[in-house]
Amino acid sequence: MLPVRYPNFNFEAVFPRWAPHLEFAQVNNATSLTPCALEPFMIKVFQLAKARLDPVKDTELLRQVEWFIAQEAQHYRAHARFNKCFKNDRYPEIARIETKFNNELNGFLTQRSLEFCLAYSEGFEASGAIWYKTWFEALGKFREGAKPEAIALFDWHFAEEYEHREVAYKFYMAVAARGSIWRRIFYGYFYRIFGVFFAALHIGKFNAEAATYLLAADRAEMMPDERAASIIREKELRTCIKNRSIAGLLAIFSPFYNPAKKLPPAGLDALLAQFDAGGTYGPR
């Protein structure tokens, strides 16, 4: 049985500011916008692409696709509730930035091939794995003193991303890279890499615009010395993220890339137990 969790978060406790490290909070707030657009997009793509699988030969993959959809549906709903801590009158441009991103994704659905949409989805899942690995392994000092409900949201989401890490890859490969030798080589490697590049750049641009805007709104109210300190803190955080991203991308570009082989975050079982019945954030 593949798990779908329904955690109970009280996000009122995290408003309006959930971490002492302002730049860490705002960079993650920008990241938290992404699933609200991308995960409904991926669900639509996966629902459409299921018809391209063989109901007999692909029974297990189809079961995993349903599980993937069920987990992602919970993720974006929880982020939408959390995002009220910055989708408000203080940051009015966020709605415009998000609408633009949504419109671009809807354009992919209507104007691009299913192979493109699946490659983009796998690109998001593969590059997202770099981000969650960074979250678990490298951001400890930035999250010190942060409100537990906010940390728990990202912990839960990223731990489940680890759980379903290979589903989008297997789905893309099954739809796009089966058949002739040409399809196996072109879609199995080159188009997959194109999907990773395209998704990472497209999503990265959206995230950067949102984070830059959120921080600019805060810095507009700071004294010059506070603003300078904020810029230094952001640089330190971004350097940490960038260094991890380069190493992660190199692994994805390998022709032997296999997300099933990724190692779990430390303490994964205990972390996920918080969201099961009886856990701190278990369903009520």
Ligand SMILES: [Fe+2]
């Ligand atoms: Fe997700």
Ligand SMILES: [Fe+2]
């Ligand atoms: Fe995912």
